[in-house]
Amino acid sequence: MLTPVRFFTRPSKPPLSPFHFSRSLSVPYRRMAGVPTTYDGPVHIAVIGGTGVQSLPGFTLAANLDVSTPWGSPSSPISILQHPSPTTGKPIPIAFLSRHGVHHELAPHEVPNRANLAALRSLGVRTIIAFSAVGSLQEEIRPRDFVVPDQVIDRTKGIRPFTFFEGGMVGHVGFGDPFDEGLAKIVRKCGHSLEGEGVRLHDKGLVICMEGPQFSTRAESNLYRSWGGSVINMSALPEAKLAREAEIAYQMICMATDYDCWHDSEDVNVEMVMGHMKANAENARRFVGAVLNELCKEEHEDQVLAKHLDQMTKFSISTHKDGRSKEAEEKLQWLFPGYFD
Ligand SMILES: CSC[C@H]1O[C@H](OP(=O)(O)O)[C@H](O)[C@@H]1O
Numbered sequence: 001m002l003t004p005v006r007f008f009t010r011p012s013k014p015p016l017s018p019f020h021f022s023r024s025l026s027v028p029y030r031r032m033a034g035v036p037t038t039y040d041g042p043v044h045i046a047v048i049g050g051t052g053v054q055s056l057p058g059f060t061l062a063a064n065l066d067v068s069t070p071w072g073s074p075s076s077p078i079s080i081l082q083h084p085s086p087t088t089g090k091p092i093p094i095a096f097l098s099r100h101g102v103h104h105e106l107a108p109h110e111v112p113n114r115a116n117l118a119a120l121r122s123l124g125v126r127t128i129i130a131f132s133a134v135g136s137l138q139e140e141i142r143p144r145d146f147v148v149p150d151q152v153i154d155r156t157k158g159i160r161p162f163t164f165f166e167g168g169m170v171g172h173v174g175f176g177d178p179f180d181e182g183l184a185k186i187v188r189k190c191g192h193s194l195e196g197e198g199v200r201l202h203d204k205g206l207v208i209c210m211e212g213p214q215f216s217t218r219a220e221s222n223l224y225r226s227w228g229g230s231v232i233n234m235s236a237l238p239e240a241k242l243a244r245e246a247e248i249a250y251q252m253i254c255m256a257t258d259y260d261c262w263h264d265s266e267d268v269n270v271e272m273v274m275g276h277m278k279a280n281a282e283n284a285r286r287f288v289g290a291v292l293n294e295l296c297k298e299e300h301e302d303q304v305l306a307k308h309l310d311q312m313t314k315f316s317i318s319t320h321k322d323g324r325s326k327e328a329e330e331k332l333q334w335l336f337p338g339y340f341d
């Protein structure tokens, strides 16, 4: 078991130095009457909501946390939701984070991915299910279909902070399989159990992660098709890379909302994306409910705790003790308490 995380109230003044952080802060970010702003962790499972998924309705809200990290504040307060275990009935805490902010105010290149991943890990999270609205690059992936991708091609432009390892601490983690295969198996099984009730699921897929915020040109869209791309979004990276560095098992669930601009049908636009997301919200909610039900089972405890990734990052560091920057080490100590003692 992981050590429970304790939360403290944010000091009345902001910290003086950028390295003056308390491990976890929870404060009245947006006070909601009666909703606690602290939670005695740990929380092992998180859901990241993307476009059109700014909250997860139908769950009991246990707390709304404002977590501060060495990489800044996350996209949104982190909601702790209670999910009743289907076997014991005991409530299991789930962390929910809205990638683009509570009102979708953050563009893909503005999402504070490092703060998001660091904040979730500081709560004890070792498993993330991330939602994404995607364009389809293949005829057979129709709008409103779900895809559980297994590969990604990075078409971001290097303008997003993409690693926890910099400034005097070099680390190289493996990323051959960018998503977590163990988690993917569970997600696929749950998706298939809903098929026939309006859900169509594609078991594998290559996500092209582009920079945006503008959509692709037709030439680019056709190029990605020629590479074998299944779907396209602007959010898979660096989210998945940072999750791997943070030793968190990460799987994205994509929902197709359009045929980008390569198809005979109308070119993608925001109204189209939002329309499909809204129309299929109930299926997305049922899908996540089924995945959470499954993850809460005792048989998946090691998977949920990402035991297979435990300590991996510790051994990915190539910088000798004598050559490490104090500041960089301090930040990483926050993320991985005890790793560098
Ligand atoms: C509003 S369309 C483009 C937008 O939709 C996707 O968001 P997310 O992955 O967070 O669901 C895509 O990645 C873009 O950010």
Ligand SMILES: Nc1ncnc2[nH]cnc12
Binding pocket: 133, 134, 135, 136, 210, 215, 216, 232, 233, 234, 257, 258, 259, 260, 261, 268, 273
């Ligand atoms: N066509 C598209 N391109 C990039 N991101 C998207 N998200 C939804 N549709 C998209």
